[in-house]
Amino acid sequence: MGRAVGQREAAQAGPDAELASAKVNLSLHVVGQRADGYHLLESLVAFTGEGDVVHFAASERLSLTIDGPFASGLESDPTNLVLRAAAALGVDACGIRLEKRLPVASGIGGGSADAAATLRGIMRRYQLSVPDDELDRIALTLGADVPVCLRSRACFMAGIGERVETVGPLPDVGILLVNPRVAVATAAVFRELGLAARLAAGEEPGSPHPPLPAQWRDAAHFAEFITLCRNDLEAPAQRLAPVIAEVLDRLRQETGCLVARMSGSGATCFGLFPTREQAAAAGTRIAADHPGWWLMASQLR
Structure with missing residues (x-):
């Protein structure tokens, strides 16, 4: 199946920019671990209409500058996934600017989304044609979430x-992302999960993900399905960052919140609402009580 065209056109932010949408793990089942230490996952993933933005401009060399509200502490050296993505496509002359709008180490894509947006934007800007399987191979070398x-x-x-x-179209559903501005390292969360030791002790890994329905009728039906799933990293992340429990409790108190859960390895949590407007209204109320938290209301896709 040809997917490359859809990948390139997925999230354009303008003729010389690409949107790196926030990634939301609506579920995350850890179902095993390979001999090399990599965990085996099953996850329903969706994206928002907002995120970081990767800009491209003519240049005599490959370079990266980073700005935006969450640029602090990020390095623009060759180890940055944005530069690695451009180099992986053979590009050695492009001025790239990463506008960092999403919090770092927050469980909503981050560098993986930026790398993917770079791949799409570079391919579009330079009219590159890469077979689907090769593009996925390149993406996976950059990170497990990049494909x-x-x-x-x-x-x-x-x-x-x-x-x-890819799964069938999602129903209209609003989402509110909330991050208490606490960075949680993915590796630390997996260590806290301690699956290898549990498997060695004879424990079984988590049960598989329930099968997806043929379609979701509406936001309530969608949220009902999400409640049948879980995020196996939520408990270990809460042990490392107890404030995650406070965020989840606050979301669940909001009128119209259909389900609340942590995304990925945290610490960003989400609440699903019947509409984006209800999600935004909840965000306004939460921001008034917790002015230090980062919030973003959007629509899932």
């Missing part, structure tokens, strides 16, 4: 991130 971020639309992800299938 799903390439699609930038609702997908079911399995394995270590190499098995990605």
Whole structure:
């Protein structure tokens, strides 16, 4: 199946820019661990209409500048995933600017979304044609979440991130993302999960993800399905950052919140609402009580 065109057109922010949409793990089942230490996951992933923005301009060399509200502490050296993504496509002359709008180490894509947006933007700008399987191979060398971020639309992800299938259209559903401005390292959360030791002790990994329905009728039906799933990293992340429990409790108190859960390895949490307007109204109320928290209301896709 040809997916490359859809990947390139997924999230354009303008003729010389690409949107790196926030990625939301609506569910995340850890179902095993490989001998090399990589965890096996099953996850329903969706994206928002907002995120970082990667800008491209003519240049005599490959360079990266970073600005935006969450640029602090990010390095523009060759190890940055944006530069690695451009280099992986053979580009050595492009001025790239990353406008960092999303919090770092927050469980909503971050560098993976930026790398995927760079791949899409570079391919579009230079009219490159890369076979689907090769593009996915390149994406996976950059990070386990980069292949799903390439699609930038609702997908079911399995394995270590190499098995990605787009899913049917989501119903209209609003989402509110809330991050208490606490960075949580993914590696630390997996260590806290301690799956290897539990498997060695004879414990079984978590149960598989429930099968997706043929379609979701509406936001309430969608949220009902999400409640049947889980995020196996939520408990270990809360042990490392107890404020996550406070965020989840606050979301669940909001009128119209259909379900609240942590995304990815945290610390960003989400609440699903029947409409974007209800999500935004909840965000206004929460911001008044917690002015230090980062919030973003959007629509899932």
